[in-house]
Amino acid sequence: MALLGQWKDEIEIHSQPGMLRLCVQYGVDRTTHPIALAQHDVVLTTYGVLAAACKSDGDTVLV
Template sequence: MTLLSQWKAECEAHTAPGLLSVLLYYGSGRDSEARFLAQHDVVITTYGTLHAEFK
């Protein structure tokens, strides 16, 4: 999770405040609804999470 948080921090550090909506998509309780995911400009996750969701 630390690396995912680092990517989120980098996205936020290199863009104007509030310009991007960045979502960490990882862990239990994540919302996989396409409508929810589409509300974000950047979705950061892992290959393992994607594989588990779309298996």
């Protein structure tokens, strides 16, 4: 979790402004809707968030 902000900063530093749609998928306001997530080029999250999402919805596969 502590590295999410660092990864976000690094992606923003090393890519041209506006080239990538970036989403940090963490916290109480995160979405689990696949269509909303698919609108981003990069989705950063933790293993725990991903594992919890897969446990709560066995039909959803997030890659």
